[in-house]
Amino acid sequence: MAGIDPTVPSPAHTATPLPGIPAAAPAPGAQIQDRLAGWVSDLTTLHELTERLARTRTLDEALRELLRAGAALVGARRGMAVLEPADGHGPTTTIGLGLAHADLGTIETVPRGATSYGRLLDGLPGVPPPDRPPASDPAPDPAAPAVGASPAAVPGPLAAPDLATPDLAAPGPAAPGPGASVPAVPDLLAPGPAAPDLAAPDLLGDERLDPRHREVAARLGFAASYALPLDAEDTGRLGAAVWLYDEPAEPDARRRHLVGLYGRYASEHLARLLELERGRAEIATITEELLPTRMPRVPGVRLAARHVPGARGGGDWYDALPLPEGALGLAVGSVSGSGPSALAAMGRLRASLRAYAVMEGEDPVAVLSDLELLLRLTEPARSATALFAFAEPVRRKIVLAGAGHAPPLVVGDRRTEYVETSLSAPLGMLSCWEAPSVDLVVEPGETVLLYTDGLLRRIGGPVDRAFARLHAAAAGVPRADRADPGAVADHVLRLVLAGASPDGPDGGSAGGRSGRRGQDGDEDVVMLAARFD
Structure with missing residues (x-):
């Protein structure tokens, strides 16, 4: 090529080594740095x-x-x-x-x-494979200590290196010469x-x-x-x-x-x-x-319950029991705490509420007052929320009272609204509990949803937004599903728990209890649906 003299020798730093002259030794410590x-x-x-x-x-x-x-x-x-x-x-x-x-x-x-x-x-x-040593026996490492070495000298799989600071004033070892070997570094x-x-x-x-x-x-x-x-x-x-x-x-x-x-x-x-x-x-x-193994059969009403357990196990519960003269008692509640102790307290409260409902179920305030007295005597360090409703399905009339509990939700073709209940403290929070009851008349084909506070906590965010999201989910129940209380409950839970439990609850027949355990939520969720004919 013009302008380039091929006879000009290559620069010294790129020239190939002459035969017979040993190549430059690797820099001291290169092996240590690589390992x-x-x-x-x-x-x-x-x-x-x-x-x-x-x-x-x-x-x-x-x-x-x-x-x-x-x-x-x-x-x-x-x-x-x-x-x-x-x-x-x-x-x-x-x-x-x-x-x-x-x-x-x-x-x-x-x-x-x-x-x-x-x-x-x-x-x-x-x-082992044929004609070859077992693959689980690695080839010996020349840098590894010899067999029979002291266990203290053999580094463990994740042993930290010796980080002791050397004496900078002391003379260090001489750098290895061109033909010297680099000391073995333990892997x-x-x-x-x-x-x-x-x-x-x-x-x-x-x-x-x-x-x-x-x-x-x-x-x-x-x-x-x-x-x-x-x-x-x-x-x-x-x-x-x-x-x-x-x-x-x-x-x-x-x-x-x-x-x-x-x-x-x-x-x-x-x-x-x-x-x-x-x-x-x-x-x-x-x-x-x-919890109840099955829902009672009472003329004029169809029931369905759903329970989505939390990761830690809580004390949320529901109940439905037939009462004299065709009446029906509906209850949901939540005991503070989690784990076996909360479950035991929940079982005692639920059994006691059933007894009080049989004795004076027509007066929900008296039922909750008796339950509050029992809680203060047997569980002085525990609180609970509860809602009890005395329903007459033939007349489609409900009398209910709540103690620190979220209001029920009425779902129908013409309305989807919360029941205006009186504000009250949870059971066990005051020395004497009492709050007025509320009367409710439902239309044929309407479903009343009773649920625990765990549902609102699973939704997350401010309480008013949680209520709004629950209301929107209930209002969006397809018309074809509104005749089945189980389908209503499944639709609502599937929408509001979409973030906390991606799989959602399992479907189930009306009057039964079903639910997929929500792995991503710590709170129990209970929903009791009652559709009046």
Whole structure:
């Protein structure tokens, strides 16, 4: 090319080394810096993944996050997690990542003992691939301490480095020369004892596998798998997770160690969530047993009840009992506090109110006055709200009184409005409770909704906005659903709890009780619907 003399030698700093002359030695400490950089990167990754896992609140959320994080650590795209506590008390579930429900069902058709996750759950030993050492035995690290070294000299998986400040005045070690070796740096994330994981690097080519296993792998398009047990220190085996590769592959020793560390933390987190889930289930069972098992049949009125338990378990309740001469007593209430003690107090108050309603149900004020006296004598440190209505379905007349309770809502073709009740304090708040009752006459086809304060707290925001949202939901009930009190209650709850419980309540037949447990809400919700013919 014109203007360039090819005979001009290259600059000295770009010239190739002459033969026979050794290359420049690497900068002192380069190996140390590289290993520390890798160690910091791995710790940062584990920290971010465990932070995301710690924010999960349910078992399903935690299992999904475990699958996503594990897939990133082992380099897989799909996977499944099986929760099956070894104590047999449940709950049991299977969660998939990149697998549809039909795919999970297809995998479950493989004999349990032939799958890696099934062998882990059943405590069966794994079989290493043929003609190769077990993948769970990593190659020895030349920088690792020799066998038989003192345990104190062996760094743990997440042991912090020695950050002692050196004496700057003391003479440091001489820099290594060109031919000197750099001192070995212990890998702070070096693999410890091998985890009882199972790797199948070539499912389609391993003749020892069950034929059904290879058939399912070919049908679903995965060629390798890596399974990890989920073991907690106190509860033992909780389940297993397995990740699927599209091509023959298996994670190396570093990836296995990282996912093993993450799996141990995830197992402890799952154990805590499992304990919470079992506690919630027990509280929900006790609550359901304390509430009415069915609604009474009274001519002229149809009833339906819905109960959406909160995460902590509360003392919200409802009741409907037939009274003499075709009358009907309707009640809803809420006891302060949560947990088993609140449930016990709720059961006592509900049973007492039934007795008072039979004796003097025509006077709701007297019923609540007796209930307030009982509360002050038996539960002096507890308060409660309650609403009791004495209904005569044939006359479509209702007399009701409330103690610190939200007003009922009347839903009909011509009106949707709140009942104007008198303001009063909750039971147990004053030395003597008494408030005037309110008379209400409903039109044929109208539905009266009684609910607890937990519904307003679940809606959130200012109280007036919560009331407005509840009113709008009731006014928007489709005309075809207004003949069914259960459909009315389901529609209202589905709309107002859309933010707190995305799945909404389950549907159910009128006169029954049903509801999906709201995982995202701490407050109990009770709704009692009475449609007058």
